[in-house]
Amino acid sequence: MTGLSDSFQRPINYLRISVTDRCNLRCIYCLPAEGIGLMPRQALLTYEEIYTVAKAAAELGINKIRITGGEPLVRSGLPKLIQMLAQIDAIDDISLTTNGTLLSGYAAELKSAGLRRVNVSLDTLKQDKFEFITRRTTSLGDVLDGIEVARSAGLNPVKLNMVVMSGINDDELLDLATKTITDEWHVRFIELMPSAGVSTRASQFVPVSDMRKRLELLGELEPCLPSVGNGPAKYFRLPHARGTIGFITPISEHFCFHCNRLRLTADGKLRPCLLTDYEIDLKLPLRRGISSAGLKQLIKEAVTNKPLRHHLAEGYTPKNRPFSQVGG
Ligand code: SAM
Numbered sequence: 001m002t003g004l005s006d007s008f009q010r011p012i013n014y015l016r017i018s019v020t021d022r023c024n025l026r027c028i029y030c031l032p033a034e035g036i037g038l039m040p041r042q043a044l045l046t047y048e049e050i051y052t053v054a055k056a057a058a059e060l061g062i063n064k065i066r067i068t069g070g071e072p073l074v075r076s077g078l079p080k081l082i083q084m085l086a087q088i089d090a091i092d093d094i095s096l097t098t099n100g101t102l103l104s105g106y107a108a109e110l111k112s113a114g115l116r117r118v119n120v121s122l123d124t125l126k127q128d129k130f131e132f133i134t135r136r137t138t139s140l141g142d143v144l145d146g147i148e149v150a151r152s153a154g155l156n157p158v159k160l161n162m163v164v165m166s167g168i169n170d171d172e173l174l175d176l177a178t179k180t181i182t183d184e185w186h187v188r189f190i191e192l193m194p195s196a197g198v199s200t201r202a203s204q205f206v207p208v209s210d211m212r213k214r215l216e217l218l219g220e221l222e223p224c225l226p227s228v229g230n231g232p233a234k235y236f237r238l239p240h241a242r243g244t245i246g247f248i249t250p251i252s253e254h255f256c257f258h259c260n261r262l263r264l265t266a267d268g269k270l271r272p273c274l275l276t277d278y279e280i281d282l283k284l285p286l287r288r289g290i291s292s293a294g295l296k297q298l299i300k301e302a303v304t305n306k307p308l309r310h311h312l313a314e315g316y317t318p319k320n321r322p323f324s325q326v327g328g
Contacts, residue, residue: 003061004299006272006306011260015062017050018266018327019081020070025099025134027123029163030323032197033135039325045268047081049286051088053264056295058090062262066095068327070266073102079113086114095119097161097327101138103146107153117228118150119188122160124169125176133168157228159186159246164211165204177215180243188233188246193275194317207252221245232258250275256309262302265326270299272306274326277318280305 004012021039023031045053054065065085072078085094093116100120107118122143123133130140150158164170179185192205215221221236224244232255233246249255256273263271268283280302285294310316318326 014064014261016066017264019072020075021266021325023071029200043267051084058088064093068097079109082113082115100143100146104149107150111153118155119159157186163190164206166206180241184243186244190248191251208247208249270302272302275310277320
C-alpha cells in the first residue's frame, strides 16, 4: 500500500489543524465557563511551522486538510495560511470548521486563497438559546449571514453542524431538518460527547436512533451519498429536499475503524486520535531545526501509535485538553 497507514491498515490521508485555542464563543458543550488558561502566543505554531508540517505530511500521503480551532477566524491572517497550504501539490481539499460569527467578512477572501468549503456550527435558530449555548451575546444573525455569504462565495457545500442536547436544543431538530427542504441546507446532527470540565451532562445525550425517530414526522429519510467528502456522517434526504441530513454517532456507533485522521494541535502536538491523550510534540523539534526526514519520522511514529478506537462508551474521556485545544 502506498501512502500512510496505521498499525491496523487504516489509510491515513486527512490532517485536521487547530490554528488557535482562542474562541469568541464559549459553548457549553465545548468549554467550561471559566478556568481554561489560554496558551501563550509564542506557544502557537507559526503559519510557516504549520506549512512545514503540512508539507511533510503531504509528502507522506496526506491529501486533505481541515482548519479548525478554537475559532480559526479569530487568528489574524488566516487567508494567508490557506494560500500557503493550497500551494502544496498533493493537497487537493482544504476546508474550514468555524462558528460562523466572522465568516461573512472573510468568505470571499478565503475562497480566493484556495479554501474549498466550510462547516459552520449552528446549534439553534433562536437568539436567546444561541446566547445560552454560547454564553455570549453575539448576534445569531451574524452566523446566518456568514452561512449565506459563504454559499454565495462558492464555499460549497456549507455543512451546518448541530450538537443535539436533550432539554436544550432537541426541540429544534424538526426546524433544522425542515431547512433542508426550504433552504437546501446540509444539516448534520451530532451526538453530544463528554468533554473534561464542561457543564453538559450524560442526561443531555440524545442517541441518533432517537433523533431519527423524531424526524420521521417529516417523512421517510432516504439514504443518499455525501455530496463531497467521505467522513463519518451518514446522509439522508427528506422527501422533496435538495439539502441533506447527516448523522454523526461518535457514541452510539463509533466510526473509529474507518478513521483516516491525524490532528495537529495549536501548540504543535500531533495527535492520532481526538479522544485519547497520546500525542507527539513537533514544535520543539521544529524550533530546533529538525530535517524534513526527521519530521516525517515523527509523523510516522504518531500514525503507528494511532489507537484502534476511543473508549468513551466505557467512560474514558481524554484528560489533558478540551476540544478547543485539539480542534473538534
Ligand atoms: N470554533 C469552531 C466551531 O465552532 O465550529 C471550530 C472548533 S469546534 C471545537 C468544532 C466542533 O467541535 C463543533 O462544531 C462541535 O460540533 C464539535 N464539538 C465540540 N465539543 C463537542 C462535544 N462535547 N460533543 C460533540 N461535538 C463537539
